[in-house]
Amino acid sequence: PASTGLVATHPLALATVNSPPASVDGFVREFLRELNFGQGVSLQGSTVNDQYLALARTVRHYLMARWSETLRRQRETQAKGVAYLSAEYLLGRQLGNALLATDLTDIVGEGLAQCGIDLADLRAQEVEPGLGNGGLGRLAACFIDSLATMSVPCIGYGIRYEYGIFRQTFVEGRQVEQPDSWLALGAPWEFPHPENARLISFGGSVETTTDEAGVERRRWIPAWDVNAVPYNYMVPGYQNGRVNTLRLWRAQATDAFDLKIFNSGDYEEAVRAQTFAENISKVLYPEDSTPQGKELRLQQQYFFVAASIGDFLDQQLPEDFDLTKLPERIIFQLNDTHPVIGVPELMRVLVDERGLEWDAAWAITQKCFAYTCHTLLPEALEVWSVDLLGKLLPRHLEIIYRINDDFLAEVRERFGDDELRIRRMSIIAEHPERSVRMAYLATVAGSKVNGVAALHSQLLRDKVLPDFDEFYPGKFTNVTNGITPRRFLRLANPALSELITDAIGVGWLTDLERLRGLESYAEDEEFRERFRDVKAANKRRLDAVLRERDGFTVHDDHLLDVMVKRLHEYKRQSLKLLHIVTTYDRIISGEVAAADVTPRTFIFGAKAAPGYKMAKEIIHLINAVGSVVNADPRVEDRLKVIFPPNYNVTLAEKVIPAADLSEQISLAGKEASGTGNMKFALNGALTIGTDDGANVEIRELVGNDNFFLFGMLEPQVEELQTRGYVPSSFYEADAGLRRAIDLISSGAFSGGDRSVFEPVVSNLLYEDRFMVLADYAAYIEAQARVDAAYSDVEGWTRSAILNVARSGFFSSDRSMRDYIERIWGTPPSI
Numbered sequence: 001p002a003s004t005g006l007v008a009t010h011p012l013a014l015a016t017v018n019s020p021p022a023s024v025d026g027f028v029r030e031f032l033r034e035l036n037f038g039q040g041v042s043l044q045g046s047t048v049n050d051q052y053l054a055l056a057r058t059v060r061h062y063l064m065a066r067w068s069e070t071l072r073r074q075r076e077t078q079a080k081g082v083a084y085l086s087a088e089y090l091l092g093r094q095l096g097n098a099l100l101a102t103d104l105t106d107i108v109g110e111g112l113a114q115c116g117i118d119l120a121d122l123r124a125q126e127v128e129p130g131l132g133n134g135g136l137g138r139l140a141a142c143f144i145d146s147l148a149t150m151s152v153p154c155i156g157y158g159i160r161y162e163y164g165i166f167r168q169t170f171v172e173g174r175q176v177e178q179p180d181s182w183l184a185l186g187a188p189w190e191f192p193h194p195e196n197a198r199l200i201s202f203g204g205s206v207e208t209t210t211d212e213a214g215v216e217r218r219r220w221i222p223a224w225d226v227n228a229v230p231y232n233y234m235v236p237g238y239q240n241g242r243v244n245t246l247r248l249w250r251a252q253a254t255d256a257f258d259l260k261i262f263n264s265g266d267y268e269e270a271v272r273a274q275t276f277a278e279n280i281s282k283v284l285y286p287e288d289s290t291p292q293g294k295e296l297r298l299q300q301q302y303f304f305v306a307a308s309i310g311d312f313l314d315q316q317l318p319e320d321f322d323l324t325k326l327p328e329r330i331i332f333q334l335n336d337t338h339p340v341i342g343v344p345e346l347m348r349v350l351v352d353e354r355g356l357e358w359d360a361a362w363a364i365t366q367k368c369f370a371y372t373c374h375t376l377l378p379e380a381l382e383v384w385s386v387d388l389l390g391k392l393l394p395r396h397l398e399i400i401y402r403i404n405d406d407f408l409a410e411v412r413e414r415f416g417d418d419e420l421r422i423r424r425m426s427i428i429a430e431h432p433e434r435s436v437r438m439a440y441l442a443t444v445a446g447s448k449v450n451g452v453a454a455l456h457s458q459l460l461r462d463k464v465l466p467d468f469d470e471f472y473p474g475k476f477t478n479v480t481n482g483i484t485p486r487r488f489l490r491l492a493n494p495a496l497s498e499l500i501t502d503a504i505g506v507g508w509l510t511d512l513e514r515l516r517g518l519e520s521y522a523e524d525e526e527f528r529e530r531f532r533d534v535k536a537a538n539k540r541r542l543d544a545v546l547r548e549r550d551g552f553t554v555h556d557d558h559l560l561d562v563m564v565k566r567l568h569e570y571k572r573q574s575l576k577l578l579h580i581v582t583t584y585d586r587i588i589s590g591e592v593a594a595a596d597v598t599p600r601t602f603i604f605g606a607k608a609a610p611g612y613k614m615a616k617e618i619i620h621l622i623n624a625v626g627s628v629v630n631a632d633p634r635v636e637d638r639l640k641v642i643f644p645p646n647y648n649v650t651l652a653e654k655v656i657p658a659a660d661l662s663e664q665i666s667l668a669g670k671e672a673s674g675t676g677n678m679k680f681a682l683n684g685a686l687t688i689g690t691d692d693g694a695n696v697e698i699r700e701l702v703g704n705d706n707f708f709l710f711g712m713l714e715p716q717v718e719e720l721q722t723r724g725y726v727p728s729s730f731y732e733a734d735a736g737l738r739r740a741i742d743l744i745s746s747g748a749f750s751g752g753d754r755s756v757f758e759p760v761v762s763n764l765l766y767e768d769r770f771m772v773l774a775d776y777a778a779y780i781e782a783q784a785r786v787d788a789a790y791s792d793v794e795g796w797t798r799s800a801i802l803n804v805a806r807s808g809f810f811s812s813d814r815s816m817r818d819y820i821e822r823i824w825g826t827p828p829s830i
């Protein structure tokens with residue numbers, strides 16, 4: 001099906017493309033060619049952006065041969081692969097990773113130097129594709145990196161948003177969102193293929209028809225459609241000759257819209273219709289963990305999933321493929337519920353378009369999907385109102401009803417007419433309005449359901465989907481998240497990487513458990529000193545970045561205490577803030593001398609969903625506390641609070657390697673996994689954290705002595721909840737907490753205006769859904785342990801080294817092995 005249409009082929013084209021020569025001269029020639037003929041400028045007349053674009057195109061030439069060879073082999077072997085379906089990919093900058101994958105960093109650096117160009121300047125020119133909100137999108141990016149590096153066939157499917165996650169700015173300490181025009185200066189990494197556009201339909205009605213054999217069939221008569229244009233991106237494996245594909249879809253109006261423009265005479269209306277269609281891939285929804293339930297979002301979901309499934313069936317399979325064998329060729333991994341509409345879509349294609357019987361189609365579908373859940377917050381479980389779904393996708397709604405009927409019949413067969421159970425388990429909820437519970441649909445359809453850390457997977461079975469766990473023994477499993485050591489150690493922290501390689505040799509980058517070999521170096525005084533030198537150098541590097549970016553200073557003799565993640569109440573940035581305010585209050589009240597306080601720089605990085613009021617108030621408060629504390633001479637510069645705006649992957653790569661202390665302080669049972677926690681440990685920061693998400697596993701591995709645990713455990717949270725949580729009683733009982741909260745209420749951080757932070761304060765005192773006040777005392781006590789540990793320089797370094805040595809488990813390569821073994825059954829690589 002993917003025929004090129006070539007009737008004859010040139011002898012030179014019989015071989016796959018050749019890579020350009022991997023020599024400095026060879027590189028310079030290619031680079032200048034791209035600059036001259038691609039950008040149309042001379043070296044002398046080129047801008048930094050010209051140079052960056054030319055370099056990016058040159059580097060992708062080096063990947064080309066591997067890419068076409070990977071595709072050829074895949075076509076030849078027809079080995080089972082993974083189609084990762086994700087509404088988000090938070091990729092980070094591409095250039096450095098492509099250079100690392102091809103091992104060209106040195107050659108390119110030298111060649112550019114000969115042209116009078118600094119590679120670092122060109123790398124800094126790249127605008128990262130921020131096509132995700134946070135953890136879920138970054139996880140998808142780590143996973144496709146690992147699969148390419150492990151030579152596992154994978155195609156990532158998603159949406160090419162024209163605008164990614166908003167650019168965050170602060171105006172008088174408050175978050176203001178700016179559009180993220182990541183494509184404005186050119187998009188050198190993408191390969192658009194408008195000729196392979198697919199038509200995606202919406203709306204309309206369903207009718208019954210009779211086919212030639214006299215069999216009645218339901219037929220969808222859609223009302224409107226839009227083109228899905230594929231944009232391909234290379235996903236290079238680390239120095240293994242493999243390049244997988246990420247295929248992101250862009251919405252474009254179809255000819256029908258153009259014709260309307262031509263015919264209707266109502267030009268404005270026609271253009272509006274076109275804009276309407278193209279809106280589908282216009283912008284990433286900036287909500288994280290709390291879905292919005294907007295029609296456009298459902299359009300986005302169906303748009304990319306229908307395009308992806310259709311693409312796989314029509315383009316990736318041989319023409320005569322026997323669809324009953326589909327589960328031997330592909331597994332569609334659902335990254336949360338966003339792509340779950342793919343379940344009825346595959347059923348529709350198999351039954352309505354390919355003529356399969358319902359039962360045969362359902363047997364295939366159940367083997368072709370698996371579902372990953374990323375949350376436990378009930379408000380984050382996606383539901384779609386039946387009205388909306390039926391309006392946009394009437395045939396899919398019918399299919400969902402049928403799936404539900406069959407499923408509930410099975411439940412009845414097993415448990416009798418237990419109506420309460422039926423109501424609990426129905427894919428269709430009746431209240432507060434009739435709606436489809438997407439997580440239930442995914443669970444019924446998926447061959448496996450997994451949580452993202454051991455604790456989370458357990459809670460998922462026990463608290464969120466217990467009926468399903470009982471009904472489907474063996475369906476639920478765990479795969480603890482991971483992070484790619486290529487980006488988050490090798491690229492982000494070259495100094496530590498070099499130190500590691502000096503000690504234990506190469507090999508750890510693709511076999512991260514080898515870091516265990518560093519354990520004995522924790523006892524080596526000279527190694528510890530070099531380790532500290534690396535940390536200090538990373539702080540100076542961060543200082544340089546933040547000075548230029550935002551005018552902030554980072555002292556390399558301060559403990560660097562970092563909390564970077566989306567702003568969400570359950571993550572409890574306000575608890576971190578209460579610790580800062582308490583420390584500040586102790587200084588200004590004279591309780592402690594500034595000189596006796598451990599010098600600390602607190603770094604925050606966090607975006608709030610634009611419509612999330614309380615999160616935005618907390619951002620404002622962090623900035624307000626920062627301005628006051630930083631400027632107060634009584635503090636004698638021993639506390640600094642800095643909050644660089646627009647935290648993203650690029651900034652993470654600079655912040656994390658410099659950190660001493662990693663803040664992972666969510667209320668136990670609320671953070672599904674966390675992945676930032678892994679990045680910090682791998683880069684030699686110690687964690688202060690609750691017994692939540694993957695913190696549990698980090699602590700188990702690095703050891704209690706090298707981790708600052710505090711706070712209620714999940715069962716205690718549950719118990720306090722049932723007993724009745726009264727936050728103000730903690731306020732009454734704890735003088736330190738009272739003083740911190742009173743200081744905020746007094747207007748000390750708002751120029752005397754007591755009303756500004758009143759909403760934050762009353763929320764804490766009278767609601768405090770995430771029990772900040774209940775964990776306050778334990779947190780303050782744990783921070784005192786941090787101070788004590790930090791004063792023992794050698795002891796701290798020893799712990800930091802052990803954190804690195806024992807973090808190998810958190811490689812996303814290991815996560816991928818777990819998925820392969822427990823879920824996908826994809827054979828080992830080719």
Ligand code: 475
Pocket residue numbers: 133134135136137139287288289290291374375452481671672673674675693
């Ligand atoms: C968890 N994003 C982390 C991480 O597994 C976990 C939700 C709706 C719409 C758009 N984005 C989202 C998330 O729910 C999300 O990022 N979840 C996170 O997934 C990877 O490590 O604990 O909160």
